[in-house]
Amino acid sequence: MRKREKRERKKQDREIVDLMMVTNHFFHSLKEWIMEMDDPRNQSYITYTQADLGYMAILKNVCGQFSMREMEENFNKETCIDTLRLLSGNRHLEEMPHYDTLNYYLERLSPECLSDLRKKMVTSLIRGRQFHRNRLLGKYWRIILDGTGLFYFKERHCDNCLCTKRKTDDGKTVKLYHHKVLEAKIVLSDKIVISLGTEFIENEKEDVSKQDCELTAAKRLLQKIKKAYPRLPICIQGDALYATEPFMKLCKKTCHWEYLFTQKETRQKKLDEGFEWIKSGEDAERQPGLCQEKGRGFYANHVEEVAGKTEVMNVFEYEYERKDKEGKKESLCFEWVTSLEVTKRNLEEMILAGRGRWKIENEGFNNQKKGLYRIEHLNSKNSNAMKNHYLLTQIADILMQLYVAWNPYIKELNQTLKNTSSGLLESFRRQPVMDEDVSYIFRYTTVYLE
Numbered sequence: 001m002r003k004r005e006k007r008e009r010k011k012q013d014r015e016i017v018d019l020m021m022v023t024n025h026f027f028h029s030l031k032e033w034i035m036e037m038d039d040p041r042n043q044s045y046i047t048y049t050q051a052d053l054g055y056m057a058i059l060k061n062v063c064g065q066f067s068m069r070e071m072e073e074n075f076n077k078e079t080c081i082d083t084l085r086l087l088s089g090n091r092h093l094e095e096m097p098h099y100d101t102l103n104y105y106l107e108r109l110s111p112e113c114l115s116d117l118r119k120k121m122v123t124s125l126i127r128g129r130q131f132h133r134n135r136l137l138g139k140y141w142r143i144i145l146d147g148t149g150l151f152y153f154k155e156r157h158c159d160n161c162l163c164t165k166r167k168t169d170d171g172k173t174v175k176l177y178h179h180k181v182l183e184a185k186i187v188l189s190d191k192i193v194i195s196l197g198t199e200f201i202e203n204e205k206e207d208v209s210k211q212d213c214e215l216t217a218a219k220r221l222l223q224k225i226k227k228a229y230p231r232l233p234i235c236i237q238g239d240a241l242y243a244t245e246p247f248m249k250l251c252k253k254t255c256h257w258e259y260l261f262t263q264k265e266t267r268q269k270k271l272d273e274g275f276e277w278i279k280s281g282e283d284a285e286r287q288p289g290l291c292q293e294k295g296r297g298f299y300a301n302h303v304e305e306v307a308g309k310t311e312v313m314n315v316f317e318y319e320y321e322r323k324d325k326e327g328k329k330e331s332l333c334f335e336w337v338t339s340l341e342v343t344k345r346n347l348e349e350m351i352l353a354g355r356g357r358w359k360i361e362n363e364g365f366n367n368q369k370k371g372l373y374r375i376e377h378l379n380s381k382n383s384n385a386m387k388n389h390y391l392l393t394q395i396a397d398i399l400m401q402l403y404v405a406w407n408p409y410i411k412e413l414n415q416t417l418k419n420t421s422s423g424l425l426e427s428f429r430r431q432p433v434m435d436e437d438v439s440y441i442f443r444y445t446t447v448y449l450e
């Protein structure tokens with residue numbers, strides 16, 4: 001596309017209006033859901049509604065405003081106030097809320113409220129049937145566990161901080177304090193992978209004999225998801241950390257879900273030995289020509305018997321060759337363990353699920369850390385506000401992913417995510433939302449996602 005054409009095409013993109021249209025299409029009760037949350041503030045002193053504050057926080061994220069100060073400066077415009085008024089439905093809104101006002105509210109709001117709001121959003125996406133064809137084996141929603149570090153401090157920041165000791169060069173021991181989070185993301189399509197559950201990895205109090213860790217947090221998170229989505233058919237996915245018998249038992253026996261984990265010989269030695277033994281058998285047949293690389297696949301069901309385990313362990317692997325930087329051939333091999341029966345017919349689909357095509361399209365935390373939202377930026381030192389800021393980022397990310405998957409211009413112009421969010425900021429600051437836009441936003445249209 002020539003530069004001129006690009007400019008012309010760009011003109012047709014009405015960023016903020018389109019974001020509102022897509023949001024309204026998928027969640028037409030979003031404003032009501034925000035207003036229904038338990039407002040922790042004294043009602044006789046409030047100027048701003050929960051919708052004013054909630055939408056402002058969402059806009060902070062989608063417009064790529066990393067700090068509260070930056071947001072306050074950039075959002076201080078008549079146009080922004082008018083658009084926020086339209087979104088929140090608060091006719092009395094005269095000014096953008098001050099960032100202290102937003103933090104005051106987020107310090108008090110229960111994070112449960114935002115979890116519930118996210119649950120309403122996820123549920124309506126699942127009910128919409130639009131994503132049903134992306135379920136694993138036509139039945140299971142893939143839920144991926146993924147943990148990451150969020151904030152690091154030199155001094156203890158709160159009673160719940162995790163603590164690690166480090167030796168410095170001169171032999172002194174220093175303590176570092178940090179906060180971690182575990183996410184459960186649901187795969188709606190290759191491009192849309194959104195947050196369904198969040199568990200903060202933190203200590204209950206300052207003096208604990210054993211610190212909280214990802215695996216323990218995952219056990220809590222699974223139980224919460226089961227409670228929130230009791231009948232959803234789920235296949236839990238994660239790396240080799242989770243490929244242990246107790247965790248498989250929790251998935252299968254307690255939650256009645258399936259699982260698919262990366263398998264590493266160091267994690268499950270006996271299982272690996274069993275699989276190797278089966279693989280070396282005379283009638284062990286490899287399936288060639290699988291996936292893009294036309295590699296070879298192999299599977300064996302119920303390896304738990306030879307491994308001396310009781311949980312169902314069906315093992316499969318994928319092997320392919322590629323050329324490294326110097327043009328030398330190298331062979332790569334991946335292995336997984338699952339409770340689902342692997343067959344000749346579903347082997348390729350299982351390999352694709354295990355490798356996580358979603359990782360290529362949607363870089364998960366990488367995007368949220370470095371690109372769009374800077375989730376590592378501390379918006380408030382208060383622990384409760386910190387959690388709420390984090391959850392609001394996840395909620396904004398749902399809207400952003402749907403908007404990006406819908407937006408035909410982003411793809412045509414090959415626009416980066418960063419430019420997409422600066423486009424949204426510009427549009428939010430400059431473009432007044434007119435009556436005809438409002439009817440476009442609320443008109444029932446079919447929204448095609450890529």
Ligand SMILES: [Zn+2]
Binds near residue numbers: 158160
């Ligand atoms: Zn802390």
